[in-house]
Amino acid sequence: xxxxxxxxxxxxxxLARALIQAQPAVEAAANAVVTxxxxxxxxxxxxxxxxxxxxxxxxFGALNRLVVALATPSLVTLYHQPxxxxxxxxxxISQSGRSPDIVGVIAEARQQGxxxxxxxxxxxxxxxxxxxxxxxxxxxxxRALPATKTYTAQLLVLAMLSAALSGDxxxxxxxxxxxxxxQETLMRNTIIAQRVERFRYADxxxxxxxxxxxxxxxxxxxxxKETSYAIAEPYSSADFRHGPIALIEPGxxxxxxxxxxxxxxxxxxxxxxxxALRAELIVISxxxxxxxxxxxxxxxxxGVPEWLSPLVAVIPGQLFALHLALLRGLDPDQxxxxxxxxxxx
Numbered sequence: 001x002x003x004x005x006x007x008x009x010x011x012x013x014x015l016a017r018a019l020i021q022a023q024p025a026v027e028a029a030a031n032a033v034v035t036x037x038x039x040x041x042x043x044x045x046x047x048x049x050x051x052x053x054x055x056x057x058x059x060f061g062a063l064n065r066l067v068v069a070l071a072t073p074s075l076v077t078l079y080h081q082p083x084x085x086x087x088x089x090x091x092x093i094s095q096s097g098r099s100p101d102i103v104g105v106i107a108e109a110r111q112q113g114x115x116x117x118x119x120x121x122x123x124x125x126x127x128x129x130x131x132x133x134x135x136x137x138x139x140x141x142x143r144a145l146p147a148t149k150t151y152t153a154q155l156l157v158l159a160m161l162s163a164a165l166s167g168d169x170x171x172x173x174x175x176x177x178x179x180x181x182x183q184e185t186l187m188r189n190t191i192i193a194q195r196v197e198r199f200r201y202a203d204x205x206x207x208x209x210x211x212x213x214x215x216x217x218x219x220x221x222x223x224x225k226e227t228s229y230a231i232a233e234p235y236s237s238a239d240f241r242h243g244p245i246a247l248i249e250p251g252x253x254x255x256x257x258x259x260x261x262x263x264x265x266x267x268x269x270x271x272x273x274x275x276a277l278r279a280e281l282i283v284i285s286x287x288x289x290x291x292x293x294x295x296x297x298x299x300x301x302x303g304v305p306e307w308l309s310p311l312v313a314v315i316p317g318q319l320f321a322l323h324l325a326l327l328r329g330l331d332p333d334q335x336x337x338x339x340x341x342x343x344x345x
Contacts, residue, residue: 097125220317
């Protein structure tokens with residue numbers, strides 16, 4: 001078994017551990033945020049961590065009524081023209097905590113008097129040292145180069161912070177169901193290795209999500225690119241209709257991330273449009289009718305709250321990328337040109 005396969009399978013255990021061990025730090029950070037009362041949130045991240053930041057935009061916006069922006073680290077590290085971070089909560093998200101541009105944003109924000117928070121798998125990292133508060137992931141060493149368990153751990157810690165800020169106990173109750181839901185998702189997709197056979201020679205994919213799962217579309221596209229060297233482009237369903245839909249021709253593979261929720265009707269309508277164009281549909285959903293319309297159905301368990309659905313919806317995408325790489329004779333643990341710690345400036 002590849003290391004990547006092992007780490008995908010570890011995620012229920014990782015998330016269960018993080019739920020317990022990260023809670024004290026999450027609650028302390030939430031108390032600091034309430035006291036500080038930021039006027040907005042700025043998040044600095046790269047790669048998979050940047051996709052977690054996209055999730056945070058919807059999470060803190062919808063559940064906590066906070067304005068959330070993604071940082072532009074180059075303004076700090078290359079242009080030396082940092083924005084005004086005063087009065088803001090500035091969060092750095094990094095698996096390793098060692099990328100100089102992310103560290104630079106947090107250090108600059110703290111110097112300006114912002115409230116700073118690091119989310120990282122390494123609490124001894126430079127990023128952790130630069131921030132006023134640290135939320136460790138407790139994911140354990142991640143040996144495969146593509147991030148899987150650290151990504152879902154980042155989503156979980158962000159969701160825990162949102163729940164702590166809301167003071168809503170029902171959200172904590174929902175969070176405690178996540179490890180079991182991830183385990184069920186893994187079990188529902190055990191035959192995915194056979195289902196990827198039809199994409200052995202595919203060299204391009206569109207990956208589409210919206211709302212909370214806009215981030216999931218980006219993360220699945222990244223996993224496919226990293227492991228299988230195929231061009232996989234992420235879109236929201238709204239943006240896809242504003243031009244890229246012209247790419248669709250018979251047999252074009254499209255991954256639709258469509259769990260139940262407020263955006264489901266829009267995603268289902270897009271599936272109908274794509275079917276009319278004879279696209280090859282790969283559908284990640286808990287809706288039986290939509291799964292029946294897919295050439296490649298990737299099922300999710302029912303009853304997942306929409307705000308937590310990215311934690312389960314990304315799992316079939318991880319498995320799809322893993323098995324497509326193995327089918328092509330590639331090494332998903334060590335994709336060419338990648339390093340575990342990428343230090344951008």
